[in-house]
Amino acid sequence: MNSQVQTALKTAFQLAEPSLAGPLLTRLRAEVRPLLGKGKELPGRLVEAVVASGDRELCAALVGNSRPGVCDTATLLRIAGFGDPGLGREMYRRGHVQAEPGVQAAVLAAADPADPDWYAPGGLVEMLLGEEGKSMLGPALKGPFPEVVAHAVRLHVSNLPLPVVLDACEVLLAHGGPQALADLAGTLDRPAHPGLLALLHEAATAPDPAALLRGHRAPGEWTDLAAVSVLLRIRGDMGRDVGRHAGGDMGRMPVHVPLDWDLVRREHERSPFRTGKLMALSKWPDCPDDLLLEMFRSKPQQTAQHAARLPVEVLLGAEAREERFDVDALIRRGVSEGWLPLDRVLAEAAPARKVLGALEYDHEPTRQAVAELVAPLGDDPTAWLTLYKRLRRFQGPAAELIAKVCASAAAKRITAWPDPLGPGEPGKENPEGARRIFLELFGCATEKAQLALVPHLDMRAVQHLFALGKPSPRVCAEVVAVHGTELAAHASRIVLVKDVIDGLLDRDDPLINAQLFEDYRLGQKERVRILAGVGRGGGVVPVHDGLIGSLRNLHLSSDRDWLTAGITSGDTKVLDVVLDRLRLYTEAGRLRLVIALWERQGPDAVRELLTPARFRHNKRSWPARTQRAVLDALDAPEGLKTLRERLAAEEDPARVVALLRNVRNTDEPAVYADRIRRIVAEGTELPWDGLIRAHAEDPLPTALLRALVDTHDCPRPLLLACLADVNLTSDEWWVGSALGRGSLPSGDLVQCAHPAAAVVAYPSDRYVRLDARVWTPALAEARKLAREHLGSNVEAWAVALRLLPEFHGTIPELMATSGAVAG
Numbered sequence: 176m177n178s179q180v181q182t183a184l185k186t187a188f189q190l191a192e193p194s195l196a197g198p199l200l201t202r203l204r205a206e207v208r209p210l211l212g213k214g215k216e217l218p219g220r221l222v223e224a225v226v227a228s229g230d231r232e233l234c235a236a237l238v239g240n241s242r243p244g245v246c247d248t249a250t251l252l253r254i255a256g257f258g259d260p261g262l263g264r265e266m267y268r269r270g271h272v273q274a275e276p277g278v279q280a281a282v283l284a285a286a287d288p289a290d291p292d293w294y295a296p297g298g299l300v301e302m303l304l305g306e307e308g309k310s311m312l313g314p315a316l317k318g319p320f321p322e323v324v325a326h327a328v329r330l331h332v333s334n335l336p337l338p339v340v341l342d343a344c345e346v347l348l349a350h351g352g353p354q355a356l357a358d359l360a361g362t363l364d365r366p367a368h369p370g371l372l373a374l375l376h377e378a379a380t381a382p383d384p385a386a387l388l389r390g391h392r393a394p395g396e397w398t399d400l401a402a403v404s405v406l407l408r409i410r411g412d413m414g415r416d417v418g419r420h421a422g423g424d425m426g427r428m429p430v431h432v433p434l435d436w437d438l439v440r441r442e443h444e445r446s447p448f449r450t451g452k453l454m455a456l457s458k459w460p461d462c463p464d465d466l467l468l469e470m471f472r473s474k475p476q477q478t479a480q481h482a483a484r485l486p487v488e489v490l491l492g493a494e495a496r497e498e499r500f501d502v503d504a505l506i507r508r509g510v511s512e513g514w515l516p517l518d519r520v521l522a523e524a525a526p527a528r529k530v531l532g533a534l535e536y537d538h539e540p541t542r543q544a545v546a547e548l549v550a551p552l553g554d555d556p557t558a559w560l561t562l563y564k565r566l567r568r569f570q571g572p573a574a575e576l577i578a579k580v581c582a583s584a585a586a587k588r589i590t591a592w593p594d595p596l597g598p599g600e601p602g603k604e605n606p607e608g609a610r611r612i613f614l615e616l617f618g619c620a621t622e623k624a625q626l627a628l629v630p631h632l633d634m635r636a637v638q639h640l641f642a643l644g645k646p647s648p649r650v651c652a653e654v655v656a657v658h659g660t661e662l663a664a665h666a667s668r669i670v671l672v673k674d675v676i677d678g679l680l681d682r683d684d685p686l687i688n689a690q691l692f693e694d695y696r697l698g699q700k701e702r703v704r705i706l707a708g709v710g711r712g713g714g715v716v717p718v719h720d721g722l723i724g725s726l727r728n729l730h731l732s733s734d735r736d737w738l739t740a741g742i743t744s745g746d747t748k749v750l751d752v753v754l755d756r757l758r759l760y761t762e763a764g765r766l767r768l769v770i771a772l773w774e775r776q777g778p779d780a781v782r783e784l785l786t787p788a789r790f791r792h793n794k795r796s797w798p799a800r801t802q803r804a805v806l807d808a809l810d811a812p813e814g815l816k817t818l819r820e821r822l823a824a825e826e827d828p829a830r831v832v833a834l835l836r837n838v839r840n841t842d843e844p845a846v847y848a849d850r851i852r853r854i855v856a857e858g859t860e861l862p863w864d865g866l867i868r869a870h871a872e873d874p875l876p877t878a879l880l881r882a883l884v885d886t887h888d889c890p891r892p893l894l895l896a897c898l899a900d901v902n903l904t905s906d907e908w909w910v911g912s913a914l915g916r917g918s919l920p921s922g923d924l925v926q927c928a929h930p931a932a933a934v935v936a937y938p939s940d941r942y943v944r945l946d947a948r949v950w951t952p953a954l955a956e957a958r959k960l961a962r963e964h965l966g967s968n969v970e971a972w973a974v975a976l977r978l979l980p981e982f983h984g985t986i987p988e989l990m991a992t993s994g995a996v997a998g
Contacts, residue, residue, distance in 0.1 A: 313404030745775030764857025828865025
């Protein structure tokens with residue numbers, strides 16, 4: 176069964192009314208059978224319908240499928256209740272694999288030992304008596320099969336507490352009689368429990384053997400079969416795997432089963448767990464500290480990696496000092512999960528740099544605790560700088576370090592940043608050691624302390640602050656005020672947040688503008704403003720000569736838009752570079768350049784810049800008609816007005832649409848995309864309303880639509896037009912982008928996209944990664960269509976599923992066709 180058919184079947188059960196799930200299952204049984212065996216994330220309605228049907232073959236497929244989202248514990252318990260020998264073995268094995276002894280107990284509780292099918296080759300009894308069943312015998316100790324109970328006792332008598340052995344013998348007595356008890360006693364080989372053999376022989380001939388066994392049993396101990404199963408699981412193969420390998424089967428330990436730790440300790444004293452088996456107990460969150468420390472001291476690395484929790488004492492011993500386990504990972508996990516008390520970690524664990532470097536500062540309780548730790552430093556820069564200096568070598572805990580810094584005399588404190596550095600190469604010079612820790616501590620300090628520290632930071636610290644810190648707007652403003660010019664000089668190396676860029680631009684400094692112009696994070700509107708020589712607060716800000724040099728060295732293949740930003744500059748130095756380096760492709764762009772220069776410097780500046788010599792033998796020469804129009808305007812009394820009217824005509828929506836349509840290769844979206852980029856880069860906005868009208872009158876070419884939908888502001892009518900023109904696949908990247916930003920509701924896919932099979936499969940496509948909430952409108956729309964066209968007609972649903980793989984139309988067309996065919 177291919178994935179498309181699987182998805183269609185799952186979707187059908189999601190869309191159909193709950194009352195229709197059973198009839199649908201009956202009608203589509205042959206199609207559903209492979210899905211149950213190999214599918215994943217099955218709809219709850221489908222699983223419920225399968226269990227409610229009692230169909231043994233379908234239930235067997237469900238039980239045999241261990242993929243996620245298929246068969247939870249509640250479902251397994253319901254199927255176990257059928258008491259079906261054909262399902263027994265797989266159900267019992269599944270309960271073991273999923274660490275659910277309750278499922279195994281349910282299988283045995285529903286089993287009828289008089290049914291010979293339980294003993295059939297390949298059945299449950301054969302499995303439990305064989306090699307595979309050795310580690311699964313815990314629940315079977317109270318099962319209805321006497322030969323299995325006897326086998327479990329013989330195999331594990333030394334692994335089990337005496338009360339458990341006696342309970343199993345009582346079960347054996349109930350199902351096999353005194354002879355079964357006598358046979359067991361005759362086959363036990365020196366059990367670990369003194370007096371057991373004699374007791375069993377006595378019980379086999381006693382008038383009330385059950386009462387005799389109960390009289391020797393300690394009351395209240397090991398009465399929970401699930402806990403007994405856990406013990407046997409740990410004593411058996413699983414515990415051995417845990418000890419020998421880096422985890423073994425520990426991930427499957429049934430940690431939801433509560434254990435009586437006093438009984439576990441006594442069992443450990445009776446027959447000590449080997450370290451690997453003991454370590455399995457560390458997966459329980461309430462495992463006592465004494466057991467945890469015992470296994471930790473024997474195998475610190477494995478215990479630190481696999482224990483559900485560990486006491487703080489593990490950070491205070493030789494194992495931590497000698498780094499015999501991953502201290503950083505343990506601190507991060509323990510603090511974030513809440514079982515390592517952070518106050519004790521900061522007060523007792525050492526060295527301070529190791530502990531502070533291991534913390535996760537995105538964790539709010541950690542930030543609060545560290546904020547309290549550094550609060551005594553206040554807003555005294557010398558205290559903070561002294562802390563930074565001492566972090567590198569101090570061997571005590573963090574709280575002791577802070578106390579010693581605060582107690583040190585003013586004369587011994589550091590007053591300037593130690594060993595200052597300039598910014599490193601971006602992306603490759605992340606803070607390490609004391610610098611990284613200081614940055615995190617700085618982030619936890621009060622804003623007042625941060626503001627006091629800003630003047631003392633070196634440029635490397637400033638770089639790290641903006642790259643990895645989250646400074647407040649006030650701190651950003653202070654950094655700009657103190658380090659502004661140097662900050663702008665290194666803009667290409669420093670990750671500047673928006674508040675900092677805005678603060679630097681607000682200074683309207685020609686040098687800063689020139690330095691920021693080369694930052695890829697600067698928006699195109701800001702580039703246009705800078706090249707126009709206009710300040711953020713109004714007025715004139717000259718274009719720096721250094722920026723003119725940068726414009727001459729730009730790589731046009733990647734940064735052409737940076738130069739087209741100068742078209743409306745009106746600055747002759749900027750326009751010189753534009754005319755020398757760029758061929759302007761649109762008449763609107765050329766007219767816009769002339770008008771801006773004329774408005775700013777007058778007609779004489781236009782004459783001087785646009786001399787005939789400039790365009791002679793120049794591949795960037797303007798068309799003759801443009802040159803004539805400009806020269807005529809220069810000689811006319813209202814020449815500027817004439818040029819403005821000419822520009823307005825060029826930007827008429829009908830003219831722009833015609834320009835977009837007029838390409839040589841009408842089958843290539845890339846050709847249209849290049850035309851769109853040129854038009855927009857030279858200052859003309861796409862006339863979306865005009866494009867919508869034009870498409871309604873004379874449909875735009877599909878390749879042009881594909882190019883238009885790739886723009887972020889493409890309106891919904893054109894998105895829908897393209898959706899109707901193309902076959903939906905994950906290669907149509909614009910669909911996912913439009914869905915993600917909300918400009919295309921997912922319900923539109925249901926209504927307009929085709930083919931129908933691709934629409935059904937689209938949300939689960941591995942290349943389509945969108946929030947599940949995006950698909951809510953699509954499901955609502957699909958359910959509405961299903962009610963309208965298919966309703967409760969099971970045959971119509973079957974027709975729809977049969978037609979789907981080869982159907983080329985939309986979902987509404989598929990459903991309407993199916994409803995009509997089914998009648």
